[in-house]
Amino acid sequence: MIYGVLDILVATAYIWLISSVIPNRSTGFAVLVWLLCGLMAAGGLGLILGTSWGRILATVSSIVWLIACGLLILGLVTSAAYVRGIYDGVGQAAAAIGLLAAALSFELVGLLPALQLAHIRRTRVTP
Amino acid sequence: MSTPPVGLRAGRLRRGGLLLLFLTPVVVYAATCARYRVVPQEVLGKDGATRAMGLLRRAVNGEPVASMSGAPHGLDHPLWVTLYLDGEPIFRQETRAKTVGQGVDRAAAAIRDSAKLRGLPVDARRRIRIKLDLVAGSSPIFTGLPLAFAKSVVPGLDGLGLAVGEKSAYILPDDLFKQQLLAGHQPFFFMHEFRTGLDLKAVVNILADHLDLSREAWRSADRRFFRFRTQSFVEDPGAGGRALPVLRSRVPVDHIDRATVRQAVTRAADYVLRQIRRNGQFHYQYYPLEDRHSRPGDYSLPRHAGTTWFLSLAYRELGHERYKVGARRAIDYLGAHAVPPACRSTPYACVGTNFYADLGSAGLTVVAIAEYQQATKDRRFEPLARRLGEFILSMQKDSGDFCHQYNPNKQEKNCEEVLLYYTGEASLGLAKLYEMTKDERYLGPLERAMDFLTGAKYDFFMGKFFISEDHWTCIAAEAVPESLRKEQYARFCYAFADLNRRAQVRPDEGLMGDLHGAFSITPFFMPHNTPAGSRTEANVATYLFSVKRKEPQPEILDTVRRTVRYLVDQQIRPESAYLYRNPAEAVGGMLQTPMRASIRIDYVQHAAAAMARALPLIPERPWTPSE
Numbered sequence: 001m002i003y004g005v006l007d008i009l010v011a012t013a014y015i016w017l018i019s020s021v022i023p024n025r026s027t028g029f030a031v032l033v034w035l036l037c038g039l040m041a042a043g044g045l046g047l048i049l050g051t052s053w054g055r056i057l058a059t060v061s062s063i064v065w066l067i068a069c070g071l072l073i074l075g076l077v078t079s080a081a082y083v084r085g086i087y088d089g090v091g092q093a094a095a096a097i098g099l100l101a102a103a104l105s106f107e108l109v110g111l112l113p114a115l116q117l118a119h120i121r122r123t124r125v126t127p
Numbered sequence: 128m129s130t131p132p133v134g135l136r137a138g139r140l141r142r143g144g145l146l147l148l149f150l151t152p153v154v155v156y157a158a159t160c161a162r163y164r165v166v167p168q169e170v171l172g173k174d175g176a177t178r179a180m181g182l183l184r185r186a187v188n189g190e191p192v193a194s195m196s197g198a199p200h201g202l203d204h205p206l207w208v209t210l211y212l213d214g215e216p217i218f219r220q221e222t223r224a225k226t227v228g229q230g231v232d233r234a235a236a237a238i239r240d241s242a243k244l245r246g247l248p249v250d251a252r253r254r255i256r257i258k259l260d261l262v263a264g265s266s267p268i269f270t271g272l273p274l275a276f277a278k279s280v281v282p283g284l285d286g287l288g289l290a291v292g293e294k295s296a297y298i299l300p301d302d303l304f305k306q307q308l309l310a311g312h313q314p315f316f317f318m319h320e321f322r323t324g325l326d327l328k329a330v331v332n333i334l335a336d337h338l339d340l341s342r343e344a345w346r347s348a349d350r351r352f353f354r355f356r357t358q359s360f361v362e363d364p365g366a367g368g369r370a371l372p373v374l375r376s377r378v379p380v381d382h383i384d385r386a387t388v389r390q391a392v393t394r395a396a397d398y399v400l401r402q403i404r405r406n407g408q409f410h411y412q413y414y415p416l417e418d419r420h421s422r423p424g425d426y427s428l429p430r431h432a433g434t435t436w437f438l439s440l441a442y443r444e445l446g447h448e449r450y451k452v453g454a455r456r457a458i459d460y461l462g463a464h465a466v467p468p469a470c471r472s473t474p475y476a477c478v479g480t481n482f483y484a485d486l487g488s489a490g491l492t493v494v495a496i497a498e499y500q501q502a503t504k505d506r507r508f509e510p511l512a513r514r515l516g517e518f519i520l521s522m523q524k525d526s527g528d529f530c531h532q533y534n535p536n537k538q539e540k541n542c543e544e545v546l547l548y549y550t551g552e553a554s555l556g557l558a559k560l561y562e563m564t565k566d567e568r569y570l571g572p573l574e575r576a577m578d579f580l581t582g583a584k585y586d587f588f589m590g591k592f593f594i595s596e597d598h599w600t601c602i603a604a605e606a607v608p609e610s611l612r613k614e615q616y617a618r619f620c621y622a623f624a625d626l627n628r629r630a631q632v633r634p635d636e637g638l639m640g641d642l643h644g645a646f647s648i649t650p651f652f653m654p655h656n657t658p659a660g661s662r663t664e665a666n667v668a669t670y671l672f673s674v675k676r677k678e679p680q681p682e683i684l685d686t687v688r689r690t691v692r693y694l695v696d697q698q699i700r701p702e703s704a705y706l707y708r709n710p711a712e713a714v715g716g717m718l719q720t721p722m723r724a725s726i727r728i729d730y731v732q733h734a735a736a737a738m739a740r741a742l743p744l745i746p747e748r749p750w751t752p753s754e
Contacts, residue, residue, distance in 0.1 A: 025622050026591040079589030086545050098589050 003116045007044025007058070010112055011037040036068055059120055062113035069110035076102035165285070167263035167356040170200050171227055176259065176360040176370035179231045183208060183257045184368040186235040189245065195228040195235075202227060204262035204288075204355065207299060208234035210244070211256040214416065214708035218244060221297070227261065256705035257362040259370070260299055265355035276352070277312035277324025281638050282653060282722045283375030285354040287325065289334040292348065296337030298330060300357055304376045305416060305706050306333075309722050323652065364701050374641050375721050377703040380696040382751040383688070388738050389445070391695045395735030396441035398715030399434055400453045402728060407460025409434055413726045415699065415713035416706065428465055428478050429552065430729040431457065432491035437736045439498035444739045454499050458508055461492050466511070469535035475521060476514035477535055484533045486522055487549040489515045490556035497559035509563065516560045516569065519553050523572050527579030529553050550580060551599025558606035574611050577604065581619035594623045596658070598665035605668035609675070617676055620669040624683045627662045631686060632693075634752060642721060643752065644693030653720040656697055660717070660733030663690040667740045684744060689752045691741050694734045697721060 018024070018033045043061030046054020080098030083091040171179065178195060185192050187210065202224055208231075210218040220237045224230035238244060244252070265288070268279035280287055283304060288297045303309050303325070311326020313319065335345055361378065363369035371378045380387070402410040409431060412421035438454035441447075461478060470477040470484065478488035496512040499505065522529045522540060530542035531549045554576040561569040580600045585591065601620040604612075627646060634643040638650065645654035646662060666687045673680040698717055704710035716726040717734045 022592060023625075024591040025585075025618070029591055075588030079587050082587050083589070087547070088544065094589075094593070094595075 001048060001050075003058070003112075003119055004044040004047030006112060007040050007047065007061070007116070011041040011044065014040075036065065039064060055120055058116065062117040062120070065113035066110055066117070069105060069113070072109060073102045073105045076105065163266050163268065165264040165266045165354065165356045167358070170202075170261040170263055170358050171259075171360075173370065173372075175227070176372075177368065179227070179259060180257060180360060180362050180370040181368040182231060182235050183238065183259070184362065186238040187244065187252055187255055187257065189239065189252075192232075192235045192239065195231040200227045201225060202230060202262070204265065204295075205297070206230040206234070206262075207258075207260040207297075208238070209258040209260070209299075209301075210238070211258060211705045212247075212251060212254060214418075214704075214706055214710070217255075231259075253367075256364060258301070258373070258705065259360045260301075260357045261359070262355045263358040265353050267351065267353050270352050273312070273327060274314050274324065277314070277327055278651065279352075280309075280325060280354045281356075282309045284638065285356055287330055287334070288353045288355055289331075289338065290351045290353065291338055291340065291345075294338050294340075296334045297355070298333055301359075301376050301706060303330075304722055304724070307416070307724060361702070361705050364705075371702055376706055377696070377721075378700070379641055380692065382749040383692045383695050383745060384749045385742060385745045385747050387695055388691060388742055388745045391698050392441060392735055392739045392742065393445060393447075394698060394700070394715035395717070395731050395738070396438060396445065396447075396450050396453075396715075398731055399438060399441075399728070399735070400449060401712065403453055403456055406464065407456045408464070409457070409728045411728060413712070413716060414724060415704075415716060415718075415726060416708065416724045418708035418712060427729070428461070429485070429487040429491050429548075430727070430732070431465075432461065432478070432488060432495045433736075434728045434732040435461070435495040436491065436498050437732045437739070439495060439502050440736055440739045443498070443502035444742055451499075451503050454495070454503075455505070458492075458495060458499060461495075462508065462511055465492075467535050469538075470518075474514065475517035476511055477518050477533055478515070479533075479535070481536045482534060484518075484535050485546070485549065486519065486529050486531045486533075487546065487552045489518050490549065490552035490554075493519070493556035494552070494559050497556075497563040500563055512560060512563065513566075516557070519556055520568075520572055522553070523576065526583060527575035527577075528584070529576070547596060548599050550576065550584075551597060551603060554580060555599055555603040555606060558603050558608075561608060562606065570608070570611065573607060577607060577611070577613070577616055581616050594619075594626055596661070597623055598661040601665035601672075602668045605672040605675075612672075612675070617672060617678075620665070620672060621680065621683070624666050624669050624680070624686060627666060628682060628686045631689060642693065644689040644691075644696075646690075653722050655720050656694070656717050657719070657730050657733050659690050659693055659697075660730070660735070660737045663687055663694070663737035664733060664740060666690070667737060667744065670744065685752075687741050687744055688750060691738055691745060692750075692752060694738055698734070 014033065014037050018030065024030060039061045043058035046057040076098050080095040080102065083098065084095035087094070182192050182195055205221045205223045206227065208220045208222070209216050218238065218241060220234040222230045222233045224233055268276065270276040280303070283300055286297055286299045286303065288295055306329070308326045308329050310322050310324070311329060312324035313322050315321060340348065359373040360370040361373050363371050399409070402413070404410060408426070410420040411426050435454055435457035438450050438457060442450035442454060465478045465488070466476050467479060467481045467484065469481045477484035478492050479485055493512050493515045496508040500509060519529070522533065524530060524542065529550050530540040531546045532541035532544055533539070534541065554573060557569045557573040557576065561573065580597065581604070601623055604616040604620050607616070630646045630648055632639050632643045632645050632647050632654065634640050636643065639647065642654055645659050647654035666683055670680060670683045670687060673683065699707065699713045699715065701710060701714055704713050707713040715731070717730045719725050719727070719730060
């Protein structure tokens with residue numbers, strides 16, 4: 001139940017973040033985030049309802065979010081390296097911000113799905 | 128009476144503990160905030176200030192002075208009357224009194240009785256600027272951590288005080304600014320170039336000197352530092368005796384209209400003209416508090432070219448012959464001294480030395496020449512511009528980007544080191560060159576450069592989330608001919624303008640509110656004036672671009688007007704120049720930040736070029752930004 005509510009709240013927060021606080025110029029990325037948030041919210045709803053398909057959806061959502069978190073960290077680290085490589089001294093600040101964002105990515109994006117996945121495994125209904 | 132069961136007691140205890148856990152931070156937050164917050168109160172109204180100023184002016188002139196009545200506001204701190212002559216405080220009266228009226232009367236009497244002032248010639252007394260400072264609120268500060276202590280005053284708004292027993296000493300906000308003590312603290316021992324917050328050693332020494340305590344008394348004393356917010360007025364230099372409010376050592380500007388912005392552009396252009404040396408080079412940096420220029424040697428040719436461009440813009444907008452002459456002299460300097468021998472007999476020309484030339488200098492020299500030719504119809508520099516155009520073309524890479532550095536002696540490009548603005552400056556150079564010559568050879572390279580700047584340059588993951596200082600890109604986007612204008616350029620520049628708007632200070636942003644219109648990402652650091660100018664140059668261009676595309680963007684127009692108000696407000700004007708040693712020299716200048724008193728030629732150039740290009744967008748009637 002608690003993870004279901006958290007999923008819906010966090011998905012809403014991500015949508016607000018991506019549309020108001022850190023907008024981007026890539027339509028593809030924005031669409032992807034919306035889809036991922038939809039998946040998270042659907043998984044959350046599934047957990048609240050407690051049905052078997054709900055648990056499956058939440059599991060899939062958690063795995064997809066963990067993969068997305070990994071890709072996000074990869075994107076940020078390579079971007080930081082690229083900016084540092086191209087702009088040398090001038091790019092240091094941007095690179096530092098990129099690395100800082102990468103360091104915080106797991107806490108902000110990966111922690112909830114990781115804990116949720118562990119919770120689903122722990123509370124698995126055995127036949 | 129029965130005792131509750133153990134389980135119930137434990138439950139109550141747990142709930143109580145949770146409540147305590149939740150409430151403790153709230154209470155600590157509220158108590159800390161209440162202790163350290165300054166809530167300023169108005170001590171003297173505008174009419175009262177003008178009455179006080181009139182009295183003080185009569186005292187300065189040696190005329191009979193009536194008593195100041197009708198200012199019964201009680202005073203917990205002293206009031207200060209300072210007389211500035213050519214930027215120097217030649218007289219200061221710190222008066223402790225029960226009411227403002229009583230304090231002003233005492234200060235007037237002290238002025239009248241001062242032999243030093245009586246000995247001044249009439250002309251000098253007339254030039255004196257009277258300043259009145261009153262304490263509007265105060266609070267203790269936390270001095271336990273050096274960084275917290277250093278950042279404990281709001282630059283320009285707060286003064287610093289020290290109480291020891293019955294004695295108190297004060298450093299006024301103006302004094303902190305004038306002695307440049309606001310950015311003197313080095314928080315990290317390994318970062319010498321990073322300084323922020325009060326110069327602690329200096330301010331403590333000043334306060335200790337004021338208190339005149341022996342070393343032993345100082346050591347054993349119970350010292351209580353505090354900050355205080357002032358309400359300040361300065362005498363209007365144009366109307367003796369009239370009081371003007373002062374904020375952060377300047378007289379604030381609430382609204383703008385086209386005439387005031389035109390006046391600001393004129394002042395800036397005249398300031399730039401005063402910086403031209405005999406050989407056509409500019410004085411690179413001016414320090415208005417000391418009335419001195421930087422030593423020759425440290426110089427930037429791209430900034431020289433950019434400033435020259437502004438002079439041509441000023442001539443175009445204002446039509447004064449003196450700007451045309453100034454622009455010609457500055458371009459002459461580039462042609463005669465900045466094109467090295469190794470680039471003189473080649474089909475191309477470069478700007479720099481025999482060992483080093485760069486793309487930015489060449490690009491902006493072309494821009495300056497093109498603007499000059501368009502404004503004056505004088506074609507004498509066109510051959511140089513065309514040869515510089517050849518240089519720019521030869522530096523372009525297949526990607527549309529450019530190599531940024533060149534060794535003329537070895538005829539060798541350096542494509543490894545990338546400099547922040549150069550590709551944008553070269554692109555604007557090509558656009559202006561096409562505008563001037565209509566030579567279609569420039570169109571292909573220009574299109575490739577713009578495609579790169581607004582596309583491939585940001586083709587990496589993080590690149591979709593930020594835009595660097597791309598003001599030249601958007602100025603160039605507006606300058607490209609109609610046949611090349613692409614949706615991609617417009618979208619990029621709209622996004623850049625949107626990013627700027629997000630970082631724009633709003634009037635309701637508390638202690639930063641008086642700096643509204645500037646661009647800042649944190650209240651802990653003063654906004655810099657150069658990005659306010661350069662981003663507004665870009666925003667003006669983007670707005671004009673949107674109009675050409677028949678989709679005018681009102682938000683961008685609003686952003687432009689807000690920053691133009693800020694720039695007019697920040698420009699050194701006669702009424703705000705009371706702290707500067709040579710006001711006539713400083714007027715028209717633009718400081719690095721509202722509180723850092725150095726003026727480099729490009730600080731003025733970016734701000735003034737933005738205002739000059741924004742002129743048609745500023746309403747004739749007074750315009751005040753809404754919240």
